[in-house]
Structures are given as structure tokens and as C-alpha cells.
Amino acid sequence: MKDDERDYCDFYMQTCLETLTNKYRITLRIVLYGPSGAGKTSILKLIKTLNLKDVLSTVPSVTVEKEIKKLLLMKLIFFALPGQKRYLFNREMLVKYLSNADALFYVVDSANPASFRFARIMLHHTLSILATLGKQIPIFILANKQDLPNALPIAVIRDSIWSPLMKEFPDIKVYFFAVSVLNPTTVVRVINECLRLYLQLNRENNVFPLRLLELTNAESIVIFDQDGFPIFFSDSENDAYSTIGLVLELFNLIQKEIKQNIANGFGIIRVGNYTLAFVRRQIDKDYSVTIAIKNFHVSVNEISSILTDLLQQPSCTL
Ligand SMILES: Nc1nc2c(ncn2[C@@H]2O[C@H](COP(=O)(O)OP(=O)(O)OP(=O)(O)O)[C@@H](O)[C@H]2O)c(=O)[nH]1
Ligand SMILES: [Mg+2]
Numbered sequence: 215m216k217d218d219e220r221d222y223c224d225f226y227m228q229t230c231l232e233t234l235t236n237k238y239r240i241t242l243r244i245v246l247y248g249p250s251g252a253g254k255t256s257i258l259k260l261i262k263t264l265n266l267k268d269v270l271s272t273v274p275s276v277t278v279e280k281e282i283k284k285l286l287l288m289k290l291i292f293f294a295l296p297g298q299k300r301y302l303f304n305r306e307m308l309v310k311y312l313s314n315a316d317a318l319f320y321v322v323d324s325a326n327p328a329s330f331r332f333a334r335i336m337l338h339h340t341l342s343i344l345a346t347l348g349k350q351i352p353i354f355i356l357a358n359k360q361d362l363p364n365a366l367p368i369a370v371i372r373d374s375i376w377s378p379l380m381k382e383f384p385d386i387k388v389y390f391f392a393v394s395v396l397n398p399t400t401v402v403r404v405i406n407e408c409l410r411l412y413l414q415l416n417r418e419n420n421v422f423p424l425r426l427l428e429l430t431n432a433e434s435i436v437i438f439d440q441d442g443f444p445i446f447f448s449d450s451e452n453d454a455y456s457t458i459g460l461v462l463e464l465f466n467l468i469q470k471e472i473k474q475n476i477a478n479g480f481g482i483i484r485v486g487n488y489t490l491a492f493v494r495r496q497i498d499k500d501y502s503v504t505i506a507i508k509n510f511h512v513s514v515n516e517i518s519s520i521l522t523d524l525l526q527q528p529s530c531t532l
Pocket of ligand 1: 272359
């Protein structure tokens with residue numbers, strides 16, 4: 215970047231940072247439920263840090279576990295409920311968390327067909343409570359542990375745990391995903407799909423990354439939370455998903471770049487065929503998010519002013 219460009223960016227980024235508000239306009243609550251041993255705590259740990267190191271060392275949960283991801287104006291709160299049989303009859307707990315939920319991630323161990331029967335009973339119980347509460351939220355069934363050689367495919371899991379219930383709950387929208395905590399992109403993808411659906415269902419049409427994508431004519435936009443968890447948007451789904459692997463590495467690159475060269479949180483990096491503009495925004499005292507714009511088709515100066523304009527619009531979400 216040339217020096218005059220940098221000055222210009224400095225000026226705009228400063229304005230961006232000053233316009234920052236600390237108000238989350240949207241809070242999305244996602245409940246993780248499913249039989250004991252399915253992998254809810256492991257998924258939650260992965261969401262927390264994306265670090266595989268301690269993800270698999272879990273013990274059966276005896277309390278509700280919580281994880282918060284903050285984006286620009288949106289907060290995602292995940293609650294993992296304990297799945298041991300005795301908690302199924304803790305109606306109070308289920309009612310408490312389900313009545314505020316915006317989506318349910320129902321986690322199943324794909325490699326343990328012996329658990330499918332109970333998984334179906336538990337899902338039935340959960341859907342009945344949602345029906346009593348008059349709530350219609352999307353259900354994401356995560357067929358977890360797909361890394362294991364004996365993992366069964368989604369079709370089998372659908373037939374065993376959802377098909378028998380379909381008639382009773384004809385209006386419920388159920389989405390299936392094959393996931394593994396050993397393959398973080400599979401989990402990132404479910405969250406991204408959930409977010410996309412939420413924004414669509416709630417007719418959020420001034421979505422910051424989508425507007426940014428349009429205005430910069432970029433290939434994709436990625437918003438990393440403080441820990442590098444990516445939420446991304448792209449014109450083509452293929453590009454977005456093929457980017458995830460890269461994206462996970464990119465965050466480390468950006469971290470390094472920011473430490474070395476960046477005073478105001480704005481920079482450009484080039485990796486192979488990619489050009490990436492990124493800006494870091496402080497959200498809370500100790501919390502920042504990083505916005506990355508991949509392969510944009512406007513000048514660097516234009517990016518600065520587009521960002522400034524968008525971030526100043528109070529109606530912009532995410
Ligand atoms: N191979 C493999 N093992 C997994 C995966 N996800 C979880 N596990 C293992 O499965 C076991 C149970 O995982 P947890 O995350 O504790 O299960 P849970 O759903 O939270 O269980 P409860 O807290 O009892 O409801 C642990 O030993 C994990 O290491 C996965 O994707 N692949
Ligand atoms: Mg657990």
C-alpha cells in the first residue's frame with residue numbers, strides 16, 4: 215500500500231472505530247441437545263477456540279454449558295444441555311432453554327447406532343415441548359463423529375430418528391449435516407447455514423457482510439470473532455466453502471500482520487491468488503472482530519469509505 219493510501223485509510227479507520235457502538239442489535243440463541251456422548255461439549259469447545267488440542271477431552275456434562283460469540287452487532291449464544299437420560303425428565307431445564315431458543319442443534323453419534331432409538335425418543339420429547347411452547351424453530355441435526363470408520367451416513371440417521379416423527383411434526387424444518395469435531399470446517403458450516411437461515415427468516419436485508427460484498431464486488435467476506443472463528447459470506451457457496459480451510463489459516467496470518475505493521479487495524483495481504491483487505495474493530499474493551507474482504511474489485515481507498523459508510527448505518531446487522 216502506498217503511503218498516501220495508508221494516510222487516507224488511517225483517517226477513515228479512525229472514524230470507523232469511533233462510530234463503534236456497544237449495542238448488540240440481535241442475539242441468536244442456539245441450544246445443543248442430544249444423547250449423552252454424542253459430542254455436544256466437544257462441539258462447544260471447538261466453537262470456543264477452534265483449537266483441536268483439548269476438544270476431545272470431555273466428561274459427561276452435569277450442567278448447562280455456555281459459549282458466546284460476538285460479531286459486530288450480533289451475539290451468538292450457544293447452550294449445551296447435558297444429555298444423560300436422567301436430564302430428559304428435567305422438563306424445567308428444557309422449557310427454560312427451549313423457550314428462548316432461535317435454533318436447535320440436535321447432535322447424534324453417527325457411529326453408535328445403538329443410541330439411535332433413544333435419540334429418536336429424546337428428539338420426540340424435545341419437539342413436543344417446542345410444540346407446547348408454540349415455538350417453531352429450525353432443527354439442525356448434526357450427524358457427528360463422521361471421522362470414525364463405522365459412522366453411518368445421514369440417510370440412515372434420518373430414517374432412524376426423524377422419518378418416524380415427520381407425520382407428527384409436519385411443519386418443522388429439519389436440516390441434516392454430517393460433521394466431525396476433528397474437521398472444524400464441518401462445524402463452521404452448520405453455524406454459517408444457521409445464521410444465513412436466521413437472517414433470511416427474519417428478513418434482515420441490511421446485512422453488513424452482504425452489503426460489503428456487493429459494494430466491493432469481492433469474492434467473499436469473512437468476519438472473524440476474537441478467537442478467529444469465521445463467519446463468511448460469498449456470492450457462490452462453493453467459493454465460500456472452499457475458502458474455509460484457507461480462512462482458518464488466514465486468521466493466523468492476519469494476526470501476525472496486525473502485530474507487525476498495523477496501528478489502526480487496517481491492512482492488505484496477498485497470499486497466492488488472494489488479495490485480502492482486513493480491518494479490525496474493537497467491540498468491547500477486550501474484544502475485537504476482524505473483517506476480511508477477499509479479492510475485491512475496487513480501490514483500497516474505496517474500501518475504506520465503503521466500510522465507514524456501512525459501519526455508520528445503525529440498521530446494518532451482524
Ligand atoms: N472421533 C470422534 N470423537 C468425538 C467427536 N465428538 C466427540 N467425540 C468424543 O465423544 C465423547 C463424548 O463427547 P462429549 O462432547 O462429552 O459428549 P456430550 O454430547 O457432551 O455428552 P453429555 O455431556 O453426556 O451429554 C468424547 O470422548 C469425545 O472425545 C467426533 O467428532 N469424533
Ligand atoms: Mg457434554
